[in-house]
Structure formats: C-alpha cells, structure tokens
Amino acid sequence: xxxxxxxxxxxxxxWVGLALxxxxxxxxxxxxxxxxxxxxxxxxSSVCAVVPARNEAITLARTLPSLLNQQSIDLVVVxxxxxxxxxxxxxxxxxxxxxxxxxxxxxEVPALPTGWSGKVxxxxxxxxxxxxxxxxxxxxxxxxxxxxxADIEHDSSTVRDLMARAESVEQGxxxxxxxxxxxxxxxxxxxxxxxxxxxxFFQLLxxxxxxxxxxxxxxxxxxxxxLVRRSAYEAAGGHAAMRDxxxxxxxxxxxxxxxxxxxxxGLDEDIRSIRAYRxxxxxxxxxxxxxxxQLRYRVDLxxxxxxxxxxxxxxxxxxxxxxGVQAASGSAPAAISLRTLTWASLAWLLQARAxxxxxxxxxxxxxxxxxxxxxxxxxxxxxxxxxxxHFSGRGSRWRGxxxxxxxxxxSGA
Numbered sequence: 001x002x003x004x005x006x007x008x009x010x011x012x013x014x015w016v017g018l019a020l021x022x023x024x025x026x027x028x029x030x031x032x033x034x035x036x037x038x039x040x041x042x043x044x045s046s047v048c049a050v051v052p053a054r055n056e057a058i059t060l061a062r063t064l065p066s067l068l069n070q071q072s073i074d075l076v077v078v079x080x081x082x083x084x085x086x087x088x089x090x091x092x093x094x095x096x097x098x099x100x101x102x103x104x105x106x107x108e109v110p111a112l113p114t115g116w117s118g119k120v121x122x123x124x125x126x127x128x129x130x131x132x133x134x135x136x137x138x139x140x141x142x143x144x145x146x147x148x149x150a151d152i153e154h155d156s157s158t159v160r161d162l163m164a165r166a167e168s169v170e171q172g173x174x175x176x177x178x179x180x181x182x183x184x185x186x187x188x189x190x191x192x193x194x195x196x197x198x199x200x201f202f203q204l205l206x207x208x209x210x211x212x213x214x215x216x217x218x219x220x221x222x223x224x225x226x227l228v229r230r231s232a233y234e235a236a237g238g239h240a241a242m243r244d245x246x247x248x249x250x251x252x253x254x255x256x257x258x259x260x261x262x263x264x265x266g267l268d269e270d271i272r273s274i275r276a277y278r279x280x281x282x283x284x285x286x287x288x289x290x291x292x293x294q295l296r297y298r299v300d301l302x303x304x305x306x307x308x309x310x311x312x313x314x315x316x317x318x319x320x321x322x323x324g325v326q327a328a329s330g331s332a333p334a335a336i337s338l339r340t341l342t343w344a345s346l347a348w349l350l351q352a353r354a355x356x357x358x359x360x361x362x363x364x365x366x367x368x369x370x371x372x373x374x375x376x377x378x379x380x381x382x383x384x385x386x387x388x389x390h391f392s393g394r395g396s397r398w399r400g401x402x403x404x405x406x407x408x409x410x411s412g413a
Contacts, residue, residue, distance in 0.1 A: 051149070064091070079126035221265060
C-alpha cells in the first residue's frame with residue numbers, strides 16, 4: 001500500500017537531511033590534539049584533579065595511577081562518597097606505593113543532604129575542602145579543576161593536552177571548559193550494540209561544533225573528563241548552583257556558557273572508560289536513570305522522541321520486510337512494493353553510514369553499524385521506562401542510591 005511507501009520516503013528524507021547537515025556530522029575535527037601538535041603545550045597555572053568515588057575500589061586501583069602519573073597535575077583529591085567497599089584502603093595504598101603519593105588526598109564526603117545528587121555533592125564538598133585545607137600553602141592556588149570519573153583511565157599526556165586545547169586560540173578558543181568523551185567499554189555484545197549508538201545520539205543532540213560556538217546556545221560536556229578554569233567555575237556558581245542535577249556534566253557546561261565562558265567538547269581514543277556493563281540490565285539502568293530528565297519531564301517531547309525513533313530509526317528493516325510481503329502476496333502493485341523496498345533500503349544504508357564512525361571509534365566490528373534499528377527500539381523502551389519511573393513516583397537508581405525526579409511523591413534517598 002502507498003502508506004508504506006510514504007513512511008519509507010519520510011524515513012529516507014530524514015537520513016538524507018542528516019547527511020547534508022554538516023553540523024551534525026561525526027565530529028572528527030573535534031579529536032583532542034596532542035600538545036606536541038600545537039604551539040602552546042605547557043600548563044600556565046596549577047591543576048587539581050577531583051575524583052568522586054562511591055564503591056570504586058576495583059576501578060581506582062587501575063585508574064588512579066593514570067592521574068598520579070600526570071606531571072601537569074599538582075594534586076589529586078579522591079572524594080569518597082560513603083563507600084562501603086575498600087575504596088579508602090585502595091587510595092591509601094596507592095599513595096604509599098606511588099612516587100607522587102604526596103600529591104594524593106583522600107576526603108570522606110558527609111552524608112548526602114536532601115536536594116543534592118551524589119556526584120554533585122561529592123565534587124562540591126571536595127573542592128571546598130581542598131581550598132580550605134590547603135589555604136596555608138600560599139604557593140598552591142589551583143587555576144584549573146579537572147573533574148574525572150573514577151572509571152576513567154587517562155593517557156599519559158591527558159592533562160597537558162587538555163590545557164593546550166584550553167589555551168589555544170584555534171576553533172574559537174581559548175576555552176574555559178574543555179571536556180572529552182572517553183572511549184567507552186565495548187567488549188560484550190550488549191555494549192557493542194548500545195554504546196556506539198549512545199555516543200551517536202549524544203552528538204546529534206549536542207553537535208560538538210555548536211557546543212564550541214559562542215553564538216550558539218548548545219552546551220554540553222562529558223562528565224568523565226572535564227577541565228574547567230577555576231575563575232569561570234566560580235563565576236558560574238560551581239556545583240552548588242546545580243545541586244539536584246542528575247545530568248551534571250551538561251548542566252555544568254550550560255552554566256559556564258551562560259555566564260560568558262567558552263566551552264569545547266571532543267573525543268580522544270586514548271582516554272578510556274574501564275567500566276564494564278554486565279548485561280542489558282546495567283545499560284538499561286544507566287540510560288533510564290536520566291532519559292526523562294533529558295526531556296525536561298515533558299510528555300510532548302517524550303511522544304516526539306518515541307515517534308521519531310520508531311519512524312526514522314526502527315522502521316527501515318520493518319519496511320523492507322513489509323514491502324517483501326506485499327510483493328510476494330500481490331497485495332499492492334509491484335511498482336509500489338519495489339519503490340518502498342528501495343527507499344527503505346537506502347534509508348537503512350544511510351543510517352548505517354551515519355553510525356559507522358562511532359562504531360569504528362569504539363573499535364567495534366563494522367557489522368554493528370547495521371544494528372541501529374534494534375538499538376533504537378531498545379532506547380525507546382528505556383526512555384519509556386524512565387518516564388514510567390517518574391509517573392509512578394519510583395525515581396531512578398544509580399550507584400546504590402535512589403533519586404526521585406522533581407514532582408515525585410517522595411524525596412530522594
């Protein structure tokens with residue numbers, strides 16, 4: 001029937017339009033340059049790294065040395081957010097074993113106050129604690145904060161490269177916030193199916209070129225690795241100004257940009273997340289905890305997103321199958337079935353072409369670029385799950401804590 005052909009044409013039109021939209025092309029120009037490739041590669045002021053950690057003993061044993069080995073970092077502060085595992089012991093052991101152990105600090109974060117999200121509170125407390133505890137060291141005045149998630153393993157030159165990017169005048173710099181989306185863990189089937197589309201959808205929602213454009217309102221950061229100028233951070237109100245944010249990285253970037261700062265978001269294959277997701281359930285929880293938050297709790301946006309995913313992401317292989325059934329049964333003219341098959345096939349190919357750079361970036365077999373319809377269907381269900389958690393008053397759960405959305409029946413734990 002002609003309705004299927006129209007659906008195939010709508011789908012094809014979307015992917016053709018996306019292919020022509022250069023601002024939403026894969027941000028290959030936003031790969032973090034190495035400092036040696038730039039005219040300025042040496043930090044001009046001190047850098048303090050803050051690592052919020054909750055039950056991260058296993059990951060910190062591997063990732064913390066990658067921060068301590070950064071010669072461009074003056075201090076590394078691990079903000080222990082009510083860990084119930086051996087996180088404190090691991091930190092103290094690494095401090096004793098490292099040649100730069102004197103640069104490592106451990107601080108126990110107080111119980112989470114009402115109205116705060118855990119990571120935001122841990123960072124806010126750690127930065128305030130450090131400035132107070134180090135106030136007698138007149139030589140130490142951090143000019144930059146590096147916020148790094150506990151699961152991020154850094155390249156040996158990460159901080160030098162971030163500083164060089166921040167101080168460079170290229171691409172609209174210098175910048176007050178420089179953030180890099182780490183290459184995520186993609187060893188399991190579910191990770192390979194869902195992680196490349198996750199990054200692909202993120203850069204469609206927040207085009208990296210628009211993020212760094214001071215004239216654009218688009219603002220985003222990748223919370224695993226954020227370098228921010230202290231003066232800009234304080235002018236924006238710091239983490240205290242976003243105490244209940246569940247999507248804290250995007251909110252921090254928004255605050256920095258809104259206060260007049262310049263921001264840059266990019267990629268780097270050598271900055272890696274070692275956090276493995278042990279099955280669909282953990283990935284589902286990771287997405288569903290904030291999907292409806294991302295939509296600003298709006299039902300109209302929820303409907304639009306679900307419809308969009310169904311029509312332009314999930315539909316191509318279904319339309320191909322439906323056109324094949326039509327042709328075999330003779331329920332529609334052969335010409336219509338052939339055109340439907342052609343439009344849907346072209347849409348699927350353009351879809352796969354668009355996803356391929358993210359698949360390659362994550363070192364996933366190229367065949368996974370054809371699986372976006374399956375991933376899109378799962379992301380639609382995850383988004384609905386997130387919305388249901390809001391409407392049912394259950395909120396979301398992450399890192400062993402429950403967080404309730406604004407308007408839910410109870411307060412967060």
